[in-house]
Amino acid sequence: MTATIRDLRPNDPDDAESVVRVRRSALPFMICTASGVAFELASAHPDKRYRILVAETGDGRVAGTAQVGIAYTSPEPGQGFVNAYVDPDLRGLGAGRALLRAAEEHLAAEGGTDAYAWVLDEPAHRAFAERAGYRASRSAHFLRRDLAGAGLPALPRDLPAGVELRPGSAFAADPRPLFEADAAASLDEPGDVVTEFDDYEDWLRHTWNHPYLDRDLTTVVLVDGEVAAFTAAHTDGVTRYSSAMTGTLRAFRGRGLARLAKSDSLLRARAAGYTEAFTGNDTGNAPMLAVNTWFGYEICATETRFTKRLPQGENPR
Secondary structure, eight states: OOEEEEEOOTTOHHHHHHHHHHHHHHOTTSOOOHHHHHHHHHHOOGGGOOEEEEEEETTSOEEEEEEEEEOTTSSSTTEEEEEEEEOGGGTTSSHHHHHHHHHHHHHHHTTOOEEEEEEESSHHHHHHHHHTTOEEEEEEEEEEEESSSSOOOOOOSSOOTTEEEEEGGGGTTOOHHHHHHHHHHHTTSOOSSOOOOOOHHHHIIIIITOTTBOTTTOEEEEETTEEEEEEEEEEOSSSEEEEEEEEEOGGGTTSSHHHHHHHHHHHHHHHTTOOEEEEEEETTOHHHHHHHHHTTOEEEEEEEEEEEEOOSSSOOO
């Protein structure tokens, strides 16, 4: 039995649920819901050339899925990405190879020069990527913390002079200060592909209005009225909480503000009934890894970023 590749049916909730099932079974450390999958597609910037591919078996089962597109916020053109997931119970049907081939063809047709893919740092997954011509680059950890049981560090009795904590929802009328802080902090995020963005309306569409973003659990640290640090909270609306992005602007580093933001957000997440907290760390980001270890997070998996130069002027095979 072989797998055929098609696009996600955007108006089919059952199709989105199938994608959620595959992603959760292959990589259970990320927030994923059907509404989020549909939103990914609907909110994608045209320059992203974004597609959600589905690998379907002859009897109609969804065996795998892939997110593929162009990193349009990178100053270097042609940087593509493909993140493929295969249901562990449906491996061996060629779904992974078919998804990768279709993704590379799409990227090449859209002017992609390089493809980047996150791969679980396990022998079988690494071998698959290497056979497809990819080479290993940087790595990152997934971390998990139990919110239901073990205690969390308390907030300090008194905040430093001039420091305030506010929820992201306090900026509902004008989120531009958060956009500017996100853009500034993202410049210093470790990664193979540099991210630079200045399109406020695009940020509103795919970040501020994302269904995973819990504005009430997002914490913003102000210093003398200026946004200095923040942690963005994603949730599945049920039990799972994830730190989507934590950043401190350069002028305010070294004061423990990121730790303060995460403390406040985690405490409020637990009070809201969330029982599991997830986050991610580039393995080279020692300061943030130390912060998360201090909070009691433990590494639950590691991914390696693989990259491949795409053939130009022809479809990759």
